[in-house]
Amino acid sequence: MSETEKTPSSSAAKSAALLPEPVFTEGPWVLLPHRAWPTEMWASPWKLPRYRRGAMMLAGLLLLGTGAALLIGEIAPWADMLHARLMLAMATFGLPPPAVMCVWGALQIALLIGIFILAPVVIVWWERKISAHIQSRFGPMRTGGFHGWLQTAADGLKLLLKENITPQHADSWVHRLAPAVALVPALVAFAPVSFGQELSAADIDIGTLYIFAMTGVSVLGIMMAGWASANKYSLLGGLRSAAQLVSYELPRTFAVVPVLMFAGSLNLSQIVAAQQGYWGEGYGFALLPRWFIFYPVVGQLSFIIFLIASIAETNRTPFDIPEAESELVSGFHTEYSGIKFSLFFMAEYGAMLLSCLLMASFFLGGGSAPLPFLRFIPSWAWFLSKAVVLVFCFLWFRWTFPRMRVDRLMDFCWKFLLPWSFANIAFAGLYLLL
Amino acid sequence: MNDSNYFKTIWTASVNTLKGLYVTWRYLFKPAITVQYPEEKLAPYPAFRGTLLFDAKTCIACGLCAKACPSECITLESRKDGAGKRVPKPEWYALDLGKCNYCGLCEEACPTKPRSVWHSLDYEVAFSERSEMLRCWKSDTPFLGEIWDPKAKKLKKPKTHLQVQSVPARRMP
Numbered sequence: 001m002s003e004t005e006k007t008p009s010s011s012a013a014k015s016a017a018l019l020p021e022p023v024f025t026e027g028p029w030v031l032l033p034h035r036a037w038p039t040e041m042w043a044s045p046w047k048l049p050r051y052r053r054g055a056m057m058l059a060g061l062l063l064l065g066t067g068a069a070l071l072i073g074e075i076a077p078w079a080d081m082l083h084a085r086l087m088l089a090m091a092t093f094g095l096p097p098p099a100v101m102c103v104w105g106a107l108q109i110a111l112l113i114g115i116f117i118l119a120p121v122v123i124v125w126w127e128r129k130i131s132a133h134i135q136s137r138f139g140p141m142r143t144g145g146f147h148g149w150l151q152t153a154a155d156g157l158k159l160l161l162k163e164n165i166t167p168q169h170a171d172s173w174v175h176r177l178a179p180a181v182a183l184v185p186a187l188v189a190f191a192p193v194s195f196g197q198e199l200s201a202a203d204i205d206i207g208t209l210y211i212f213a214m215t216g217v218s219v220l221g222i223m224m225a226g227w228a229s230a231n232k233y234s235l236l237g238g239l240r241s242a243a244q245l246v247s248y249e250l251p252r253t254f255a256v257v258p259v260l261m262f263a264g265s266l267n268l269s270q271i272v273a274a275q276q277g278y279w280g281e282g283y284g285f286a287l288l289p290r291w292f293i294f295y296p297v298v299g300q301l302s303f304i305i306f307l308i309a310s311i312a313e314t315n316r317t318p319f320d321i322p323e324a325e326s327e328l329v330s331g332f333h334t335e336y337s338g339i340k341f342s343l344f345f346m347a348e349y350g351a352m353l354l355s356c357l358l359m360a361s362f363f364l365g366g367g368s369a370p371l372p373f374l375r376f377i378p379s380w381a382w383f384l385s386k387a388v389v390l391v392f393c394f395l396w397f398r399w400t401f402p403r404m405r406v407d408r409l410m411d412f413c414w415k416f417l418l419p420w421s422f423a424n425i426a427f428a429g430l431y432l433l434l
Numbered sequence: 435m436n437d438s439n440y441f442k443t444i445w446t447a448s449v450n451t452l453k454g455l456y457v458t459w460r461y462l463f464k465p466a467i468t469v470q471y472p473e474e475k476l477a478p479y480p481a482f483r484g485t486l487l488f489d490a491k492t493c494i495a496c497g498l499c500a501k502a503c504p505s506e507c508i509t510l511e512s513r514k515d516g517a518g519k520r521v522p523k524p525e526w527y528a529l530d531l532g533k534c535n536y537c538g539l540c541e542e543a544c545p546t547k548p549r550s551v552w553h554s555l556d557y558e559v560a561f562s563e564r565s566e567m568l569r570c571w572k573s574d575t576p577f578l579g580e581i582w583d584p585k586a587k588k589l590k591k592p593k594t595h596l597q598v599q600s601v602p603a604r605r606m607p
Contacts (some may be wrong), residue, residue, distance in 0.1 A: 030473060030474045030475075031475055031477050032469060032474050032475065032476050032477065037467065038465075038467040041465060041467070042464055042465070045464060045465045048465055050465070050474075051465040054465075130462070132466070133461075133462050134461050134462050136464060136465075136466050137466050137467075137468050138466045138468045138469045138470070141470060161458060206554075225591070376523070396455065396459070396462075399458060400454050400455050400457075400458040401451075401454065
C-alpha cells in the first residue's frame with residue numbers, strides 16, 4: 001500500500017485507501033507477503049517462520065547425530081560380545097581359524113560395501129541441498145516427505161530401471177568393463193581406512209601406499225570409457241582426465257610425505273595414533289590437538305595441497321575438465337546410461353568420500369577429539385564428523401568456483417602445486433632435523 | 435605467474451578465492467526465495483485482477499458491463515414482473531472466463547455501489563473442460579457462480595477444479 005500512498009494524486013490515494021487488504025481465509029496453505037519478497041525477507045530472515053523452522057531443524061539434526069553417536073557408543077560393546085560369541089561358536093563347530101577369518105572378513109566387507117553404496121546416496125542428496133541453498137533455492141523437497149531425503153534413492157531406482165544403451169560403434173567389451181574398472185578400485189581402496197580406534201577392515205602396514213595405488217587405477221576405467229564410447233567428446237574427456245589425474249596424483253602423494261615423515265609409518269592407524277595428545281599438555285592445559293594440520297607452515301601447506309589435488313583427483317569442479325558439461329557434454333560418461341552411469345557416479349562420490357576420510361586421518365587426527373573434555377564422544381564419531389565437514393567443503397568449493405581452463409589446470413599442477421609440495425617436504429625435513 | 439610478483443599473485447589469488455567462498459557461505463544461510471506453491475502462496479497485490487466474481491443481489495441489470503466488455507464474455511437478462519415489465523434485477527447472468535481477458539473494464543463500468551462485478555485476487559483459474567469456463571449466476575447464487583454440466587443437464591458448484599483464496603477481497607464500495 002505504501003507505494004500508492006506516496007503518489008501525489010489524491011484520487012489514487014483515496015482509491016488505495018478504499019482497497020481492503022487481501023483477506024485469505026480458505027485453504028491449508030501458508031500465505032507469503034508479496035511485497036516483502038525477497039528483499040525485505042533477506043533483510044530480516046528471522047521473521048520468517050519457515051527460516052526459524054529450518055534453523056531449529058538443523059540444530060535438531062546436530063543434536064540427534066550427537067545423541068545417536070553416544071547411543072551407538074554405548075551399544076558398541078555388544079558388537080565385541082557378538083564377535084566373541086561368533087568365534088566361540090565357530091570354534092565349537094570345529095572350523096579352522098582361516099574359515100573363521102573368512103566369515104569375519106566377509107562381515108567387514110559387507111559393512112564397507114554398505115557404506116560405499118549408501119554414502120553416495122546421502123552425499124548426492126546433501127550436495128543438491130547445499131547447491132540449492134547457495135543459489136537461494138530449496139532443492140528436492142517432496143520425495144520421502146522430509147526435505148526430499150529419498151530423492152537420490154528414487155533417482156537410483158530410476159537409473160536401475162532405465163535401458164542400458166551401448167552405441168553401435170562402441171567397443172562393447174571395453175564399454176561394459178569400464179564402469180567396473182572405475183568403481184572397483186575406489187571400493188577396494190576403502191579397506192585400510194581406520195574409522196576409529198581398532199576400526200579398520202584391513203590394518204595393513206602399507207595402507208597409504210595401497211590407497212594411492214588403488215585410486216591410481218581408476219584412471220584406467222575413465223580412459224577405457226572415453227575410448228570405448230566411439231564418441232569424440234568422450235575420447236577428449238578420457239584423455240583430459242588421464243592427463244589431469246596422473247598429474248595431480250604427484251602433488252597429492254607428495255603432500256602426504258611430510259605426514260609420513262612425522263608419523264614414521266605408512267599404516268593409517270599408526271598415523272592417527274601419532275596425532276593423539278595435545279600441545280601444552282605438559283603445562284597442565286590443552287592448547288591445540290597434535291594434529292598434523294596444526295604443525296606450523298608444513299601442516300597447512302600440505303593440507304591445502306592435498307585438498308586441491310584431491311578435488312582434482314575426484315574430477316570435481318573447479319577441476320572437472322574430464323566431464324565438463326558445457327564443453328564435452330559430460331565427457332567420458334556421455335554414452336553411458338542406466339546402471340553403468342550410476343556406477344561411474346558412485347565411483348566419483350566414493351572417491352570423494354575416500355579422500356575426505358584420508359584427509360581426516362592424515363591431517364585432522366582421525367578419531368581424536370579436538371579438546372580433552374570432548375573425549376566422551378566415541379572416536380569413530382569424531383572421525384566421521386571431520387569427514388563430513390570436509391565433504392561439505394568439497395560441495396562448497398564445487399558450487400563456488402568456475403571451471404579452470406585445461407592449460408591453466410596443468411600449469412597449476414606442474415608449476416605451482418608440485419614445486420610447493422617438494423618445498424614442503426624440505427620444510428618437514430628441516431623440522432625433523434631441528 | 436610472473437617472476438617479479440610471484441608471492442603477490444599467490445596472495446591475491448588466495449584472497450579472491452576466500453572472498454568467493456565467503457559470498458557463497460553468506461548466501462547459504464539466506465532463506466530460499468522459492469515459494470513451495472501448493473503449500474505456500476504469494477499474496478497478490480491489492481490491485482491484482484483475478485477471476486471475475488458477481489453479486490446478483492446488488493446488480494441492477496443495466497448491461498453496462500456487457501457493453502464495456504471488449505471480448506464479449508458477459509451476457510445477462512433482466513427479470514420481468516407479472517405484467518411483463520422489466521425489473522432492475524438480473525434473471526440470470528453469465529460470464530465466459532475462457533473469453534475474459536482480465537482487463538477490468540466491466541468492473542469500471544459497473545454503476546452500483548458496491549460493485550456487482552469485480553475481479554477477485556484468485557489466480558488459480560484452471561479448467562479441465564470447456565464447459566467449466568462458463569459461469570452462471572441466478573438471484574441466489576454465491577459470488578463464485580455455478581457451472582452448467584451439459585451431461586447432467588443441471589448447474590453445479592465449481593469446487594473440484596478451482597481453489598478460491600478470498601471472495602470479497604477487492605470489491606470497491
